[in-house]
Amino acid sequence: MAEEKLPTRSENYSEWYNQIVLRSGMADYAPVRGCMVVRPYGWSLWENIQKALDERFKNTGHENAAFPLFIPMSFFEKEKEHVEGFSPELAVVTHGGGEKLEEPLVVRPTSETVIGHMYAKWIKSYRDLPILINQWANVVRWEMRTRLFLRTLEFYWQEGHTAHASSEEAEEETLRILGLYADFAENEGAVPVIPGLKSESEKFAGAVRSYSIEAMMGDTKALQAGTSHFLGQNFAKAFDIRYLDINNQLQYAWTTSWGLSTRFVGAIIMTHGDDKGLILPPRLAPVQVVIVPIYRNDDERSTVMPVVERICGDLKSLRLKVDERTEMTPGFKFNDWEMRGVPLRIEIGPKDVEKKSVIFARRDIPGKEGKTSVAQNEVASQVESMLATIQRSLYEKAMAFRDANIHQPRDYDNLKEIVINGWAYAFWCGSGECEAMIKDETKATARCIPLNQPAESGKCVYCGKPAKQRTYFAKAY
Amino acid sequence: MAEEKLPTRSENYSEWYNQIVLRSGMADYAPVRGCMVVRPYGWSLWENIQKALDERFKNTGHENAAFPLFIPMSFFEKEKEHVEGFSPELAVVTHGGGEKLEEPLVVRPTSETVIGHMYAKWIKSYRDLPILINQWANVVRWEMRTRLFLRTLEFYWQEGHTAHASSEEAEEETLRILGLYADFAENEGAVPVIPGLKSESEKFAGAVRSYSIEAMMGDTKALQAGTSHFLGQNFAKAFDIRYLDINNQLQYAWTTSWGLSTRFVGAIIMTHGDDKGLILPPRLAPVQVVIVPIYRNDDERSTVMPVVERICGDLKSLRLKVDERTEMTPGFKFNDWEMRGVPLRIEIGPKDVEKKSVIFARRDIPGKEGKTSVAQNEVASQVESMLATIQRSLYEKAMAFRDANIHQPRDYDNLKEIVINGWAYAFWCGSGECEAMIKDETKATARCIPLNQPAESGKCVYCGKPAKQRTYFAKAY
Numbered sequence: 004m005a006e007e008k009l010p011t012r013s014e015n016y017s018e019w020y021n022q023i024v025l026r027s028g029m030a031d032y033a034p035v036r037g038c039m040v041v042r043p044y045g046w047s048l049w050e051n052i053q054k055a056l057d058e059r060f061k062n063t064g065h066e067n068a069a070f071p072l073f074i075p076m077s078f079f080e081k082e083k084e085h086v087e088g089f090s091p092e093l094a095v096v097t098h099g100g101g102e103k104l105e106e107p108l109v110v111r112p113t114s115e116t117v118i119g120h121m122y123a124k125w126i127k128s129y130r131d132l133p134i135l136i137n138q139w140a141n142v143v144r145w146e147m148r149t150r151l152f153l154r155t156l157e158f159y160w161q162e163g164h165t166a167h168a169s170s171e172e173a174e175e176e177t178l179r180i181l182g183l184y185a186d187f188a189e190n191e192g193a194v195p196v197i198p199g200l201k202s203e204s205e206k207f208a209g210a211v212r213s214y215s216i217e218a219m220m221g222d223t224k225a226l227q228a229g230t231s232h233f234l235g236q237n238f239a240k241a242f243d244i245r246y247l248d249i250n251n252q253l254q255y256a257w258t259t260s261w262g263l264s265t266r267f268v269g270a271i272i273m274t275h276g277d278d279k280g281l282i283l284p285p286r287l288a289p290v291q292v293v294i295v296p297i298y299r300n301d302d303e304r305s306t307v308m309p310v311v312e313r314i315c316g317d318l319k320s321l322r323l324k325v326d327e328r329t330e331m332t333p334g335f336k337f338n339d340w341e342m343r344g345v346p347l348r349i350e351i352g353p354k355d356v357e358k359k360s361v362i363f364a365r366r367d368i369p370g371k372e373g374k375t376s377v378a379q380n381e382v383a384s385q386v387e388s389m390l391a392t393i394q395r396s397l398y399e400k401a402m403a404f405r406d407a408n409i410h411q412p413r414d415y416d417n418l419k420e421i422v423i424n425g426w427a428y429a430f431w432c433g434s435g436e437c438e439a440m441i442k443d444e445t446k447a448t449a450r451c452i453p454l455n456q457p458a459e460s461g462k463c464v465y466c467g468k469p470a471k472q473r474t475y476f477a478k479a480y
Numbered sequence: 481m482a483e484e485k486l487p488t489r490s491e492n493y494s495e496w497y498n499q500i501v502l503r504s505g506m507a508d509y510a511p512v513r514g515c516m517v518v519r520p521y522g523w524s525l526w527e528n529i530q531k532a533l534d535e536r537f538k539n540t541g542h543e544n545a546a547f548p549l550f551i552p553m554s555f556f557e558k559e560k561e562h563v564e565g566f567s568p569e570l571a572v573v574t575h576g577g578g579e580k581l582e583e584p585l586v587v588r589p590t591s592e593t594v595i596g597h598m599y600a601k602w603i604k605s606y607r608d609l610p611i612l613i614n615q616w617a618n619v620v621r622w623e624m625r626t627r628l629f630l631r632t633l634e635f636y637w638q639e640g641h642t643a644h645a646s647s648e649e650a651e652e653e654t655l656r657i658l659g660l661y662a663d664f665a666e667n668e669g670a671v672p673v674i675p676g677l678k679s680e681s682e683k684f685a686g687a688v689r690s691y692s693i694e695a696m697m698g699d700t701k702a703l704q705a706g707t708s709h710f711l712g713q714n715f716a717k718a719f720d721i722r723y724l725d726i727n728n729q730l731q732y733a734w735t736t737s738w739g740l741s742t743r744f745v746g747a748i749i750m751t752h753g754d755d756k757g758l759i760l761p762p763r764l765a766p767v768q769v770v771i772v773p774i775y776r777n778d779d780e781r782s783t784v785m786p787v788v789e790r791i792c793g794d795l796k797s798l799r800l801k802v803d804e805r806t807e808m809t810p811g812f813k814f815n816d817w818e819m820r821g822v823p824l825r826i827e828i829g830p831k832d833v834e835k836k837s838v839i840f841a842r843r844d845i846p847g848k849e850g851k852t853s854v855a856q857n858e859v860a861s862q863v864e865s866m867l868a869t870i871q872r873s874l875y876e877k878a879m880a881f882r883d884a885n886i887h888q889p890r891d892y893d894n895l896k897e898i899v900i901n902g903w904a905y906a907f908w909c910g911s912g913e914c915e916a917m918i919k920d921e922t923k924a925t926a927r928c929i930p931l932n933q934p935a936e937s938g939k940c941v942y943c944g945k946p947a948k949q950r951t952y953f954a955k956a957y
Contacts, residue, residue: 071512
């Protein structure tokens with residue numbers, strides 16, 4: 004079991020990431036290039052993400068459904084920007100049941116087309132609107148450079164697709180979901196995010212406007228953690244989604260789509276992890292508390308275990324694990340659970356039993372400073388408040404890190420320096436040329452134009468022309 | 481909204497089935513032949529099935545994970561029977577990212593191969609065993625004749641895959657899951673099932689022994705509602721799944737696999753449905769109780785609605801719907817919810833308000849006999865016991881129907897008559913020839929050899945040679 008030392012984040016961030024994903028048992032490489040196996044520990048985290056989001060979707064009137072994996076190739080050609088954006092990334096089924104197919108089938112990279120086709124069939128009247136449907140699904144995009152969770156050929160996500168009777172309603176839905184994603188990311192994942200509008204060049208292929216939540220990872224790179232698109236009538240026109248309005252006039256519907264994927268697992272890892280491994284936010288952690296009983300012989304064992312069992316009884320409502328493995332030392336177990344990011348460890352040895360106490364060890368504060376002695380009869384209430392403290396503390400730490408690494412550039416030269424290791428919050432005139440030049444020269448892209456910025460004006464950081472709003476520029480995953 | 485009358489089951493069972501699936505909003509046809517769209521009402525039923533099964537899997541020590549959709553073609557060739565069984569049904573991706581692939585990729589029809597490959601990597605020592613993993617996934621089988629839910633190109637299922645250190649343990653797991661499926665089918669779905677062993681010709685391609693639960697549909701045909709396979713060391717040898725035992729000797733592992741799919745939705749529909757539409761078992765129904773307020777004017781509305789709201793408050797823990805649509809008559813709503821199979825309807829009109837009562841209308845007992853008046857302050861407790869009664873009653877009714885349609889044939893001629901409209905429970909010598917002749921001549925297949933049959937012996941219904949056990953023969957979906 005002796006493994007090589009985990010690379011530190013400062014030595015090699017990218018290899019640190021790969022190694023903790025593999026070593027913590029989150030995921031593994033599949034035999035097909037660029038595909039992944041999500042192992043039980045990683046899938047359990049994803050299940051918790053699903054629960055937290057699904058509850059929010061249902062509370063806002065959405066229902067789940069399942070649309071097919073295969074989409075006729077011809078569907079993609081109906082929306083011009085959509086096909087341009089997606090055709091280089093398609094996986095194509097050409098044979099089925101031993102025969103060549105008349106029309107090749109695309110393995111869905113996203114489902115606007117096939118869902119548009121079905122909505123056209125289902126929607127007749129304004130009474131059928133809005134339609135608010137989500138699906139939890141796998142999708143495939145033929146990416147050339149892949150990373151576990153961050154960018155894989157096949158990935159898992161939810162994709163919401165809604166149709167409305169007016170532009171206003173659809174826009175409202177788009178922003179409602181953006182807010183829902185931000186609430187989820189911050190309150191469940193402890194990942195601070197900036198909600199904003201994507202630039203023209205970064206928007207979804209086929210959208211009128213795309214919005215995203217952007218998060219800063221531990222290496223200061225940006226990660227787009229969820230997107231919500233106002234599709235206008237583009238897909239309604241391509242797929243003939245029309246309804247009779249209250250005056251019996253035929254109208255095109257207005258649609259939206261929005262998605263959050265297993266990429267968010269990568270966001271959690273890179274926001275909170277440290278040189279010892281994962282640090283998982285208590286609200287989403289597959290194991291919230293691990294109890295490590297400590298004893299050297301049967302005598303001590305029989306002193307310690309009844310206390311462990313009693314405490315387990317007190318903590319039933321939590322996701323709890325007792326590490327009873329006999330072939331490993333407590334020290335090995337501590338490292339192991341630290342690698343796997345369990346937020347709170349409880350140590351119980353014979354001396355603790357004697358003192359009627361236990362030791363709490365916080366994952367987010369390494370060493371002695373993170374340890375406290377807690378009276379046994381207070382464990383249940385103390386665990387609860389400790390998990391809330393850890394959740395809040397992770398968020399605050401990430402927020403402080405982000406704030407410390409966002410700068411307003413004095414000029415373009417300063418922007419170039421800033422984006423080497425941080426985000427530049429800069430005035431931008433909005434032109435695609437300036438954006439492209441900045442990207443070419445610095446590798447930083449326009450991440451998003453944040454909503455609700457104060458009314459300000461200045462000069463475009465690149466061309467110097469008047470600019471009405473600021474945009475975040477950063478290197479991104 | 482005037483639709484043609486639903487065909488009755490006796491007129492045209494098959495068309496009755498198709499129509500209620502479509503009209504109840506369970507599913508629709510996808511643009512690709514043989515694929516389906518599971519609509520929100522159908523998916524909600526599937527989500528309830530998932531919850532009920534997932535809880536059982538987790539309670540028996542299983543964890544969820546996610547293995548990839550794409551499997552290299554060469555993997556299928558490693559297990560001889562497996563490739564023979566599945567190669568006629570494969571969908572094949574030949575192009576990705578605009579280029580022809582070096583090795584074609586199969587869209588998984590089932591995942592023994594790729595999971596075997598991963599287990600070989602993960603399993604080193606007896607300490608790593610057992611591995612008990614399940615996944616909820618979509619799979620694709622290129623079927624020629626398809627039916628919504630019953631047989632579709634793409635379908636949804638769970639597939640469990642376990643690896644063990646001994647044959648006994650693996651066999652025990654296979655039977656544990658068979659029992660779990662039977663418990664789920666009977667107690668959640670109210671679908672009586674017979675657990676048993678499949679014949680050699682009906683077993684899973686690559687298994688040593690396959691077990692299934694078999695259910696009788698409303699037209700007396702059999703439906704295989706779940707399967708559990710003891711794979712012996714077949715896949716362990718094909719994929720080199722080996723472990724060091726406690727004596728440091730390298731051994732092949734023993735594996736199992738088991739699955740239950742969206743086919744079970746079809747089983748529920750065909751077990752319980754009647755000529756008015758679906759009848760859903762309360763424990764799985766997406767809507768357990770629908771309240772239909774009855775009023776003719778605003779005055780009556782203001783009398784009725786406060787009572788409706790109070791009752792809603794009492795029934796919070798249930799899956800409840802209040803039908804407040806204004807453009808439809810109560811009669812239309814009654815039919816609509818009957819079509820959709822909601823187990824219990826509560827009607828509240830001005831007269832009921834006056835009498836401080838409400839009307840309960842059971843979906844499983846049509847007309848006046850299914851109606852009772854219930855005091856408003858007893859609604860919560862009465863609903864609970866009524867739902868339990870309906871659940872039990874559906875099971876008993878299905879069981880009585882099944883028992884009435886199973887017969888022990890006197891001889892082969894009698895078997896031929898029985899299987900026209902029922903199941904024959906017959907002695908069979910076990911030879912594949914007899915089984916094949918029976919199938920050729922009657923279209924009835926050996927469904928399963930039930931477990932725990934009394935020690936009996938007789939003569940094979942086909943060849944007359946001595947037979948030690950009985951088998952169910954029936955036409956099947």
